[in-house]
Amino acid sequence: MNLNQGVSGRPPYDDNNIFAKILRGEIPSRKVYEDEFALAFHDINPQAPHHVLVIPKGRYVAFADFAATAPDAEITGFIRAVGHVARMLGFEESGYRLLANMGPDSHQEVPHLHVHLFAGRPLGPMLAT
Ligand code: AMP
Numbered sequence: 440m441n442l443n444q445g446v447s448g449r450p451p452y453d454d455n456n457i458f459a460k461i462l463r464g465e466i467p468s469r470k471v472y473e474d475e476f477a478l479a480f481h482d483i484n485p486q487a488p489h490h491v492l493v494i495p496k497g498r499y500v501a502f503a504d505f506a507a508t509a510p511d512a513e514i515t516g517f518i519r520a521v522g523h524v525a526r527m528l529g530f531e532e533s534g535y536r537l538l539a540n541m542g543p544d545s546h547q548e549v550p551h552l553h554v555h556l557f558a559g560r561p562l563g564p565m566l567a568t
């Protein structure tokens with residue numbers, strides 16, 4: 440399987456990406472949580488019984504530029520939101536997996552940082568071979 444098909448994961452940020460449009464309310468999403476720093480919504484193509492995406496509200500292409508350039512308050516707010524969503528949805532009892540793709544080898548498709556939150560069944564090995 441060739442995984443080298445995703446976006447670069449590097450700036451510049453594209454304001455026309457699909458998650459930017461969701462943040463602006465231009466296309467719908469099935470929202471599960473929102474605060475000052477983050478929005479969480481159901482993935483349109485779930486890979487587990489529960490598959491939620493959590494995105495920061497700021498303009499970050501991937502984890503790399505978020506970690507390097509986001510103000511401390513945005514990083515704290517976003518990470519706390521991810522934890523809050525997992526707890527709020529009841530995932531802590533059975534456990535869950537977080538995943539964030541960055542760049543071509545990860546096959547990142549959407550160039551706005553997002554954390555996948557998977558839960559609802561045993562999730563198998565860490566990586567598909
Ligand atoms: P990634 O490969 O990490 O960039 O993941 C992108 C994810 O976004 C995939 O799991 C898609 O199913 C999901 N996705 C794409 N468009 C939408 C949308 N409009 N609403 C919700 N999830 C979406």
